[in-house]
Amino acid sequence: MRIGVNVGHFAGAPPADLAARLREIDDLGFASVWFAEAYGSDVFTPLAFAAALTSRVRLGTAVAQVPARTPAATAMAATTLDHLSGGRVVLGVGASGPQVSEGWHGVPYARPLARTREYVSVIRQVLAREAPVRNxxxxxxxxxxxxxxxxxxxxxxxxxRPGLPVLLGAEGPRNVALSAEIADGWLAMFFAPAFDADYRAALDDGFSRRPGGRPEGFEVVATVPVVIDDDVERAADRLRPDLALYMGGMGARGANFHHDVFVRMGHGDVAARVQELYLDRRKDEAAAAIPTELVEQVSLLGPVSRVRRELDRWESTVVDEIAIQGLPDDLAAVARLL
Incomplete structure (x- = not known):
């Protein structure tokens, strides 16, 4: 299993030592480095920064938002950077959510799967350069x-590379199936090994609608929080606030797709309570309401020996690459472990 690093998007400001950390990621042998965007820092500028500082590591967007730019503009950015990096770009795209799409970009969110399908189709045309682009x-x-x-x-x-890989960021089963049908891979978030069979079923559903079935090279990259700590509870405490943000605050009641992931995992009561507390601005209580068992399902945490045992479970899943969420404090130690 390959191991990369998903730096994410910048909150407040970029890390002061980002240049040095990116060089270290490249030197230590990590497979990839990914950036994200929400409603602050964009995804392509830091990726270009990373391209200039590295020579080997893959460069991924996780994800470039569909409403943020036209499909032609996304294809232009990706293929330009692919040239400048010597063919190291992996283009991950995703529909985002209605709050960001409509509130930040001013773009309607209706029918996100159909919109994503059309978006990827235009990108493919631009990259193939076989004819003038029509849609x-x-x-x-x-x-x-x-x-x-x-x-x-x-x-x-x-x-x-006309075949520059295009991956879909997806959480719901229909969107995961869409990634198998039209993309070169799936970017997973809040992946839980215990539900591997469900993910495989969604992927197989998409492959069944794809001419030729599963294409060679299709990959699953999962962004996973990793905390090495001899105290499991202390490690879980470091992850609870971020989980509470996504579960409770990334969207409104009835329109939070991260929240829905945990409902499908069987944590509906917890998800509802966390959302209620978070939207009531009781963020510390929302984080505290997340049980350790839930945190453990979607992360790698605890002592070194425990994390190594858990890695065996991940190895048996559909995941091909783990992208560590955020910049670990000690990249060298994480590299030795994983």
Whole structure:
């Protein structure tokens, strides 16, 4: 199993020692480095920064938001960076959520799966560069309907890799199935080894609708929190606030897809309580309401011996690569362990 690092998006400001940490990730042999975006830092600028400081590690977006830019603009950024990095880019895209899509980008969120399908189709056309790009779909029509001067165009930049991998960030079973149907991989979040059979079933559903079935090279990359600590409870305490944010605060009641993941895992009562407390601004209580058992399901935490045992379980799942969530305090120690 490959091990990478998902730095995520910047909260407040970028890490002061980011340049040195990125060089260390490359030197220590990690497989990849990923960045994210929400409603602050963007995903491509830090990835370009990482490309300039590294020479070997894969460079991934986890994820580039569909509402943040047109599919042509996303393809332009990805293929430009792929040239400049010598073919190291992995393009992860995702629908985001209605609060960010409509409240931050001003883009309707309705029918996110259909919108994502069309978005990826346009990206594929740009990367293939086989003909001028056309799209008759309702979300990203090209040329623009009613335009007198617009005409189909072919990218002036020849892609470094026409087959640059496109992965989908997905949590719900229908979206996971969509990744298997149209993408080169699935970017998983809050993956739990105990539910591996459910994830495999969703993927198989998508592969069944794909001509030729599962394509060679399809990969599953899971972002996973990792905390090495002899005290399991203390390790879990470090993760509870972040889980509470996603479970309770990333969205509204009835429209929080992270929250729904934990409901599907059988933690509906906990998820409801955490959401109630978090939206009531009782964030510390929300974090404290998350049981250690739940934290353990979606993370690697505790003493070294325990984490090594847990890795055996992850090895048997559909996951091909673990992307450690955030920048570990001691990258060298994590590299030796994992």
């Amino acid at each position: 008759d779909g309702p979300y990203f029509p090209l040329p623009s309907p009613g335009s007198e001067l617009g005409k189909p165009l072919r990218s002036s930049l020849h892609p470094y």
